[in-house]
Amino acid sequence: MTTLLLMVGLPGAGKTTRARQLAKEHNALRLTPDEWMIPLFGELVEADGRRDVLEGRLLWLALEALRLGTNVVLDYGCWSRDERSAIRWLAADAGASCRLVYVPVDQETQLARIAHREATTPDQTFPISEADVLRWRTLFDEPDDAELGVREVAGPPPGWPSWREWATDRWPSFA
Template sequence: MSSTKNMGRFGQRPCHPQLSEHLLKWASPSPRHTRNGTRSCPSRLRARTRAVIGRPARRATAGDITLRRARIAVRANVSNDEAFGRKRVMMRRPTLFLTVGLPCTGKTTAARRIEIEQKALRLTKDEWVKALYGHENPPSAQDVIEGRLIQIGLRALELGNNVVIDYGLWSRDERSALRQAAADLGATVEMRYFELTPAEQRRRLDQRQAEAPHTTWPMSDEELAEWAANIDIPTPGELDGSEPIDDPPAGFATWDEWRRHRWPPSVS
Protein backbone atom coordinates (compact mmCIF):
# COMPACT_ATOMS: atom_id res chain seq x y z
CA MET A 1 0.00 0.00 0.00
CA SER A 2 1.38 3.34 -0.92
CA SER A 3 2.11 5.87 1.78
CA THR A 4 -0.26 8.81 2.22
CA LYS A 5 2.35 10.98 3.91
CA ASN A 6 2.85 13.24 0.91
CA MET A 7 -0.72 13.16 -0.39
CA GLY A 8 -2.34 16.45 -1.29
CA ARG A 9 -5.61 17.95 -0.14
CA PHE A 10 -7.62 16.12 -2.76
CA GLY A 11 -5.99 12.75 -2.33
CA GLN A 12 -3.33 13.18 -5.01
CA ARG A 13 0.29 14.25 -4.82
CA PRO A 14 0.89 18.01 -5.13
CA CYS A 15 1.56 19.30 -8.66
CA HIS A 16 5.04 20.42 -7.61
CA PRO A 17 7.17 19.41 -4.62
CA GLN A 18 7.90 23.09 -3.83
CA LEU A 19 4.23 24.07 -3.75
CA SER A 20 3.49 25.82 -0.44
CA GLU A 21 0.52 24.92 1.71
CA HIS A 22 -0.76 28.49 1.57
CA LEU A 23 -1.53 28.00 -2.12
CA LEU A 24 -3.71 24.99 -1.44
CA LYS A 25 -6.32 27.03 0.41
CA TRP A 26 -7.06 28.91 -2.79
CA ALA A 27 -7.90 25.74 -4.66
CA SER A 28 -11.47 24.82 -5.51
CA PRO A 29 -13.00 22.29 -3.10
CA SER A 30 -14.27 20.15 -5.94
CA PRO A 31 -11.59 18.16 -7.78
CA ARG A 32 -11.47 17.69 -11.49
CA HIS A 33 -11.03 14.41 -13.29
CA THR A 34 -9.19 13.71 -16.49
CA ARG A 35 -10.38 11.30 -19.13
CA ASN A 36 -8.45 8.40 -17.63
CA GLY A 37 -10.00 8.99 -14.22
CA THR A 38 -6.98 10.36 -12.40
CA ARG A 39 -7.27 13.48 -10.36
CA SER A 40 -5.64 16.75 -11.45
CA CYS A 41 -4.97 20.14 -9.89
CA PRO A 42 -7.90 22.57 -10.24
CA SER A 43 -7.49 25.42 -12.71
CA ARG A 44 -7.18 28.08 -10.00
CA LEU A 45 -4.44 26.13 -8.32
CA ARG A 46 -2.62 25.60 -11.63
CA ALA A 47 -2.75 29.33 -12.38
CA ARG A 48 -1.31 30.26 -9.00
CA THR A 49 1.26 27.49 -9.24
CA ARG A 50 2.48 28.81 -12.58
CA ALA A 51 2.67 32.32 -11.12
CA VAL A 52 4.96 31.11 -8.32
CA ILE A 53 7.08 28.36 -9.83
CA GLY A 54 6.74 29.23 -13.52
CA ARG A 55 5.24 27.40 -16.42
CA PRO A 56 6.80 23.98 -16.98
CA ALA A 57 9.41 24.17 -19.71
CA ARG A 58 8.36 22.55 -22.94
CA ARG A 59 10.72 20.50 -24.97
CA ALA A 60 12.87 22.69 -27.25
CA THR A 61 12.35 22.13 -30.94
CA ALA A 62 14.95 22.40 -33.68
CA GLY A 63 13.53 25.80 -34.57
CA ASP A 64 13.95 27.02 -30.99
CA ILE A 65 17.58 25.90 -30.93
CA THR A 66 18.29 27.60 -34.25
CA LEU A 67 16.68 30.85 -33.08
CA ARG A 68 18.60 30.76 -29.79
CA ARG A 69 21.89 30.23 -31.60
CA ALA A 70 21.10 33.08 -33.99
CA ARG A 71 20.41 35.44 -31.09
CA ILE A 72 23.66 34.49 -29.39
CA ALA A 73 25.56 35.02 -32.64
CA VAL A 74 23.98 38.45 -33.14
CA ARG A 75 24.87 39.53 -29.60
CA ALA A 76 28.42 38.27 -30.08
CA ASN A 77 28.80 40.14 -33.38
CA VAL A 78 27.43 43.35 -31.90
CA SER A 79 29.82 43.09 -28.95
CA ASN A 80 32.76 42.41 -31.28
CA ASP A 81 31.82 45.31 -33.55
CA GLU A 82 31.52 47.67 -30.59
CA ALA A 83 34.85 46.54 -29.20
CA PHE A 84 36.50 46.88 -32.61
CA GLY A 85 35.02 50.34 -33.06
CA ARG A 86 36.33 51.49 -29.69
CA LYS A 87 39.73 50.00 -30.41
CA ARG A 88 39.86 51.66 -33.82
CA VAL A 89 38.96 55.06 -32.34
CA MET A 90 41.61 54.61 -29.66
CA MET A 91 44.32 53.54 -32.11
CA ARG A 92 43.68 55.89 -35.03
CA ARG A 93 45.06 59.40 -34.63
CA PRO A 94 43.70 62.10 -36.95
CA THR A 95 46.11 63.84 -39.30
CA LEU A 96 46.42 67.51 -40.17
CA PHE A 97 47.69 67.96 -43.73
CA LEU A 98 49.32 71.29 -44.57
CA THR A 99 49.87 72.41 -48.16
CA VAL A 100 52.70 74.92 -48.47
CA GLY A 101 53.67 76.84 -51.58
CA LEU A 102 53.17 79.86 -53.80
CA PRO A 103 50.08 80.39 -56.00
CA CYS A 104 49.47 77.94 -58.86
CA THR A 105 52.02 75.38 -57.74
CA GLY A 106 49.52 72.52 -57.33
CA LYS A 107 48.39 72.91 -53.70
CA THR A 108 44.64 72.74 -54.27
CA THR A 109 44.92 69.85 -56.73
CA ALA A 110 46.84 67.90 -54.09
CA ALA A 111 44.41 68.96 -51.36
CA ARG A 112 41.47 67.60 -53.35
CA ARG A 113 43.32 64.31 -53.77
CA ILE A 114 44.06 64.15 -50.03
CA GLU A 115 40.43 64.95 -49.32
CA ILE A 116 39.31 61.84 -51.20
CA GLU A 117 42.11 59.43 -50.37
CA GLN A 118 42.34 60.30 -46.67
CA LYS A 119 38.66 61.18 -46.12
CA ALA A 120 39.77 64.58 -44.92
CA LEU A 121 37.91 67.82 -44.43
CA ARG A 122 39.37 70.19 -47.03
CA LEU A 123 39.60 73.87 -46.11
CA THR A 124 40.65 75.94 -49.14
CA LYS A 125 40.76 79.64 -48.33
CA ASP A 126 40.43 80.95 -51.90
CA GLU A 127 37.03 79.26 -52.30
CA TRP A 128 35.71 81.10 -49.26
CA VAL A 129 37.17 84.47 -50.18
CA LYS A 130 35.75 84.20 -53.69
CA ALA A 131 32.32 83.22 -52.37
CA LEU A 132 32.24 86.16 -49.93
CA TYR A 133 34.06 88.92 -51.81
CA GLY A 134 34.00 88.02 -55.50
CA HIS A 135 36.62 90.04 -57.39
CA GLU A 136 37.85 91.70 -54.20
CA ASN A 137 40.63 90.14 -52.12
CA PRO A 138 41.02 92.26 -48.95
CA PRO A 139 44.03 91.19 -46.83
CA SER A 140 42.20 91.86 -43.54
CA ALA A 141 39.36 89.53 -44.57
CA GLN A 142 41.86 86.87 -45.61
CA ASP A 143 43.34 86.74 -42.12
CA VAL A 144 39.93 86.37 -40.49
CA ILE A 145 38.80 83.68 -42.92
CA GLU A 146 42.03 81.77 -42.40
CA GLY A 147 41.52 81.95 -38.64
CA ARG A 148 37.93 80.76 -38.87
CA LEU A 149 38.91 77.84 -41.09
CA ILE A 150 41.67 76.92 -38.65
CA GLN A 151 39.13 76.85 -35.81
CA ILE A 152 36.90 74.56 -37.85
CA GLY A 153 39.86 72.36 -38.74
CA LEU A 154 41.01 72.02 -35.14
CA ARG A 155 37.51 71.12 -34.03
CA ALA A 156 37.34 68.45 -36.73
CA LEU A 157 40.67 67.06 -35.53
CA GLU A 158 39.33 67.00 -31.99
CA LEU A 159 36.42 64.89 -33.23
CA GLY A 160 38.82 62.43 -34.86
CA ASN A 161 38.63 63.58 -38.50
CA ASN A 162 41.49 64.19 -40.90
CA VAL A 163 41.86 67.79 -42.09
CA VAL A 164 43.74 69.42 -44.96
CA ILE A 165 44.43 73.16 -44.72
CA ASP A 166 44.99 74.53 -48.18
CA TYR A 167 46.46 78.01 -48.26
CA GLY A 168 50.10 78.96 -48.68
CA LEU A 169 51.37 78.99 -45.10
CA TRP A 170 54.45 80.85 -46.26
CA SER A 171 55.57 81.69 -42.70
CA ARG A 172 57.43 79.18 -40.56
CA ASP A 173 55.70 80.65 -37.52
CA GLU A 174 52.31 79.86 -39.07
CA ARG A 175 53.31 76.27 -39.64
CA SER A 176 54.79 75.95 -36.15
CA ALA A 177 51.59 77.29 -34.59
CA LEU A 178 49.51 74.74 -36.48
CA ARG A 179 51.91 71.90 -35.70
CA GLN A 180 51.65 72.75 -32.01
CA ALA A 181 47.86 73.04 -32.14
CA ALA A 182 47.62 69.60 -33.77
CA ALA A 183 50.01 68.10 -31.23
CA ASP A 184 47.91 69.52 -28.37
CA LEU A 185 44.95 67.57 -29.78
CA GLY A 186 46.93 64.36 -30.20
CA ALA A 187 46.94 64.61 -34.00
CA THR A 188 49.79 64.04 -36.40
CA VAL A 189 50.94 66.51 -39.07
CA GLU A 190 51.91 65.90 -42.66
CA MET A 191 53.35 68.83 -44.55
CA ARG A 192 53.50 68.99 -48.34
CA TYR A 193 55.60 71.59 -50.11
CA PHE A 194 54.95 72.54 -53.76
CA GLU A 195 57.40 74.40 -55.95
CA LEU A 196 57.63 75.33 -59.63
CA THR A 197 59.92 77.41 -61.78
CA PRO A 198 58.75 81.02 -62.24
CA ALA A 199 58.08 80.34 -65.94
CA GLU A 200 55.84 77.34 -65.23
CA GLN A 201 54.06 79.16 -62.46
CA ARG A 202 53.34 82.09 -64.80
CA ARG A 203 52.04 79.73 -67.47
CA ARG A 204 49.67 78.04 -65.05
CA LEU A 205 48.41 81.38 -63.74
CA ASP A 206 47.64 82.62 -67.24
CA GLN A 207 45.89 79.35 -68.07
CA ARG A 208 43.75 79.46 -64.97
CA GLN A 209 42.89 83.09 -65.56
CA ALA A 210 41.72 82.24 -69.07
CA GLU A 211 39.84 79.01 -68.25
CA ALA A 212 38.51 79.62 -64.73
CA PRO A 213 38.70 83.32 -63.84
CA HIS A 214 36.13 82.83 -61.05
CA THR A 215 38.66 80.78 -59.05
CA THR A 216 41.58 83.21 -58.99
CA TRP A 217 42.70 86.83 -59.16
CA PRO A 218 45.09 88.63 -61.52
CA MET A 219 48.71 88.49 -60.35
CA SER A 220 51.62 90.45 -61.78
CA ASP A 221 55.16 89.21 -62.23
CA GLU A 222 56.29 91.73 -59.63
CA GLU A 223 53.89 90.28 -57.06
CA LEU A 224 55.04 86.74 -57.80
CA ALA A 225 58.69 87.76 -57.40
CA GLU A 226 57.95 89.53 -54.10
CA TRP A 227 56.09 86.53 -52.69
CA ALA A 228 58.86 84.16 -53.76
CA ALA A 229 61.35 86.31 -51.84
CA ASN A 230 59.20 86.31 -48.68
CA ILE A 231 58.26 82.65 -48.36
CA ASP A 232 59.99 80.57 -45.68
CA ILE A 233 60.71 77.36 -47.53
CA PRO A 234 60.11 74.39 -45.20
CA THR A 235 63.20 72.57 -44.01
CA PRO A 236 63.53 68.80 -44.44
CA GLY A 237 62.96 68.44 -40.70
CA GLU A 238 59.68 70.33 -40.95
CA LEU A 239 58.51 68.20 -43.83
CA ASP A 240 59.22 64.84 -42.20
CA GLY A 241 58.29 66.00 -38.68
CA SER A 242 61.66 65.24 -37.14
CA GLU A 243 62.44 68.86 -36.36
CA PRO A 244 61.16 70.09 -32.96
CA ILE A 245 58.55 72.82 -32.94
CA ASP A 246 60.06 76.26 -32.38
CA ASP A 247 59.32 78.35 -29.32
CA PRO A 248 56.70 81.10 -29.81
CA PRO A 249 58.01 84.48 -31.01
CA ALA A 250 59.07 87.04 -28.45
CA GLY A 251 56.14 88.60 -26.61
CA PHE A 252 53.95 85.51 -26.74
CA ALA A 253 53.84 82.93 -23.98
CA THR A 254 52.26 80.20 -26.10
CA TRP A 255 51.61 79.36 -29.73
CA ASP A 256 47.90 79.50 -28.98
CA GLU A 257 48.28 83.15 -27.98
CA TRP A 258 50.28 83.90 -31.12
CA ARG A 259 47.72 82.13 -33.26
CA ARG A 260 44.90 84.33 -31.95
CA HIS A 261 47.03 87.38 -32.71
CA ARG A 262 47.96 86.23 -36.22
CA TRP A 263 44.42 85.23 -37.18
CA PRO A 264 42.04 87.71 -35.49
CA PRO A 265 38.41 86.69 -34.84
CA SER A 266 36.92 89.59 -36.78
CA VAL A 267 37.76 92.27 -39.31
CA SER A 268 39.07 95.36 -37.55
Protein backbone atom coordinates (compact mmCIF):
# COMPACT_ATOMS: atom_id res chain seq x y z
CA MET A 1 0.00 0.00 0.00
CA THR A 2 1.30 3.44 -0.88
CA THR A 3 1.55 6.13 1.76
CA LEU A 4 0.90 9.85 1.79
CA LEU A 5 3.00 11.58 4.42
CA LEU A 6 1.26 14.88 5.16
CA MET A 7 3.44 17.56 6.70
CA VAL A 8 1.71 19.68 9.34
CA GLY A 9 3.16 22.79 10.94
CA LEU A 10 3.85 26.50 10.78
CA PRO A 11 6.47 28.33 8.67
CA GLY A 12 9.92 27.89 10.17
CA ALA A 13 9.02 24.65 11.94
CA GLY A 14 11.38 22.55 9.83
CA LYS A 15 8.71 20.85 7.70
CA THR A 16 10.62 20.97 4.43
CA THR A 17 13.82 19.67 6.03
CA ARG A 18 11.85 16.78 7.54
CA ALA A 19 9.97 16.28 4.25
CA ARG A 20 13.28 15.84 2.40
CA GLN A 21 14.36 13.20 4.93
CA LEU A 22 11.06 11.36 4.66
CA ALA A 23 11.15 11.42 0.86
CA LYS A 24 14.52 9.65 0.95
CA GLU A 25 13.45 7.17 3.63
CA HIS A 26 10.22 6.24 1.85
CA ASN A 27 11.39 6.58 -1.76
CA ALA A 28 8.64 9.18 -2.12
CA LEU A 29 7.76 12.02 -4.44
CA ARG A 30 8.03 15.26 -2.43
CA LEU A 31 5.64 18.07 -3.34
CA THR A 32 6.48 21.41 -1.71
CA PRO A 33 4.45 24.38 -3.02
CA ASP A 34 7.11 26.93 -2.01
CA GLU A 35 9.51 25.33 -4.51
CA TRP A 36 6.97 25.78 -7.32
CA MET A 37 5.77 29.33 -6.62
CA ILE A 38 8.83 31.24 -7.89
CA PRO A 39 9.34 29.18 -11.09
CA LEU A 40 5.63 29.41 -11.95
CA PHE A 41 4.67 32.86 -10.70
CA GLY A 42 7.95 34.70 -10.08
CA GLU A 43 7.21 35.13 -6.38
CA LEU A 44 6.25 33.23 -3.26
CA VAL A 45 3.41 35.46 -2.13
CA GLU A 46 -0.08 34.08 -2.09
CA ALA A 47 -1.63 37.01 -4.01
CA ASP A 48 -4.65 36.36 -6.17
CA GLY A 49 -5.15 32.85 -4.78
CA ARG A 50 -2.27 31.43 -6.80
CA ARG A 51 -1.03 29.27 -3.95
CA ASP A 52 -4.47 27.69 -3.61
CA VAL A 53 -4.47 26.97 -7.35
CA LEU A 54 -1.02 25.41 -7.09
CA GLU A 55 -1.93 23.36 -4.01
CA GLY A 56 -5.01 22.01 -5.78
CA ARG A 57 -2.97 20.79 -8.74
CA LEU A 58 -0.27 19.33 -6.49
CA LEU A 59 -2.93 17.51 -4.49
CA TRP A 60 -4.32 16.08 -7.73
CA LEU A 61 -0.78 15.02 -8.72
CA ALA A 62 -0.18 13.44 -5.30
CA LEU A 63 -3.32 11.32 -5.63
CA GLU A 64 -2.34 10.22 -9.14
CA ALA A 65 1.12 9.22 -7.89
CA LEU A 66 -0.43 7.25 -5.01
CA ARG A 67 -2.72 5.39 -7.43
CA LEU A 68 0.35 4.52 -9.54
CA GLY A 69 2.14 3.04 -6.52
CA THR A 70 4.40 5.95 -5.55
CA ASN A 71 4.65 7.19 -1.98
CA VAL A 72 4.19 10.95 -1.61
CA VAL A 73 5.30 13.57 0.90
CA LEU A 74 2.91 16.51 0.73
CA ASP A 75 4.63 19.51 2.33
CA TYR A 76 1.75 21.98 2.76
CA GLY A 77 1.57 22.83 6.44
CA CYS A 78 -2.15 22.06 6.61
CA TRP A 79 -3.16 24.49 9.32
CA SER A 80 -6.78 23.36 9.61
CA ARG A 81 -8.22 20.07 10.78
CA ASP A 82 -10.64 20.16 7.83
CA GLU A 83 -7.76 20.38 5.33
CA ARG A 84 -6.05 17.46 7.00
CA SER A 85 -9.24 15.40 7.15
CA ALA A 86 -10.05 16.07 3.50
CA ILE A 87 -6.56 15.05 2.36
CA ARG A 88 -6.62 11.94 4.54
CA TRP A 89 -9.99 10.94 3.11
CA LEU A 90 -8.80 11.57 -0.47
CA ALA A 91 -5.69 9.45 0.13
CA ALA A 92 -7.82 6.59 1.46
CA ASP A 93 -10.15 6.95 -1.52
CA ALA A 94 -7.08 6.58 -3.77
CA GLY A 95 -6.24 3.31 -1.98
CA ALA A 96 -3.38 4.73 0.08
CA SER A 97 -2.68 5.19 3.74
CA CYS A 98 -2.04 8.67 5.14
CA ARG A 99 0.20 9.62 8.03
CA LEU A 100 0.23 13.09 9.55
CA VAL A 101 3.74 14.28 10.34
CA TYR A 102 3.40 17.14 12.78
CA VAL A 103 6.45 19.35 13.23
CA PRO A 104 5.84 21.61 16.24
CA VAL A 105 7.91 24.71 16.86
CA ASP A 106 8.07 27.21 19.69
CA GLN A 107 7.79 30.89 18.78
CA GLU A 108 11.41 31.80 19.58
CA THR A 109 12.83 29.01 17.40
CA GLN A 110 10.35 29.80 14.65
CA LEU A 111 11.38 33.47 14.53
CA ALA A 112 15.08 32.57 14.56
CA ARG A 113 14.67 30.09 11.68
CA ILE A 114 12.66 32.56 9.62
CA ALA A 115 15.29 35.28 10.16
CA HIS A 116 18.05 32.83 9.19
CA ARG A 117 16.19 31.76 6.05
CA GLU A 118 15.57 35.38 5.02
CA ALA A 119 19.25 36.23 5.58
CA THR A 120 20.74 33.22 3.79
CA THR A 121 18.26 32.45 0.99
CA PRO A 122 16.21 35.58 0.37
CA ASP A 123 15.49 34.49 -3.22
CA GLN A 124 13.79 31.33 -1.96
CA THR A 125 11.52 32.86 0.65
CA PHE A 126 9.31 35.83 1.35
CA PRO A 127 9.45 38.30 4.23
CA ILE A 128 7.61 37.19 7.33
CA SER A 129 7.21 39.67 10.16
CA GLU A 130 6.90 38.90 13.84
CA ALA A 131 3.32 40.16 13.59
CA ASP A 132 2.66 37.59 10.84
CA VAL A 133 4.05 34.83 13.04
CA LEU A 134 1.94 35.90 16.01
CA ARG A 135 -1.24 36.07 13.88
CA TRP A 136 -0.54 32.74 12.16
CA ARG A 137 0.04 31.00 15.49
CA THR A 138 -3.52 31.98 16.50
CA LEU A 139 -4.92 30.62 13.20
CA PHE A 140 -3.11 27.28 13.36
CA ASP A 141 -5.30 24.39 14.50
CA GLU A 142 -2.69 22.25 16.26
CA PRO A 143 -3.38 18.53 15.85
CA ASP A 144 -3.91 16.71 19.11
CA ASP A 145 -2.91 13.13 19.94
CA ALA A 146 -6.35 11.85 18.98
CA GLU A 147 -6.10 13.34 15.48
CA LEU A 148 -2.54 12.17 15.00
CA GLY A 149 -3.50 8.62 15.93
CA VAL A 150 -6.87 8.38 14.20
CA ARG A 151 -7.30 5.86 11.40
CA GLU A 152 -10.84 6.71 10.30
CA VAL A 153 -11.76 10.17 9.05
CA ALA A 154 -15.05 11.63 10.22
CA GLY A 155 -17.49 13.03 7.71
CA PRO A 156 -17.17 16.49 6.17
CA PRO A 157 -18.37 19.67 7.89
CA PRO A 158 -22.12 20.37 7.91
CA GLY A 159 -23.40 21.42 4.52
CA TRP A 160 -20.88 19.38 2.56
CA PRO A 161 -21.99 16.07 1.00
CA SER A 162 -18.42 14.76 0.73
CA TRP A 163 -14.79 15.57 1.47
CA ARG A 164 -14.14 15.59 -2.31
CA GLU A 165 -16.61 18.45 -2.76
CA TRP A 166 -15.16 20.27 0.24
CA ALA A 167 -11.65 19.89 -1.23
CA THR A 168 -12.81 21.12 -4.63
CA ASP A 169 -14.14 24.27 -2.98
CA ARG A 170 -10.98 24.74 -0.88
CA TRP A 171 -8.59 24.11 -3.80
CA PRO A 172 -10.57 25.04 -6.95
CA SER A 173 -7.97 23.59 -9.35
CA PHE A 174 -8.21 20.19 -7.64
CA ALA A 175 -11.33 19.18 -9.58
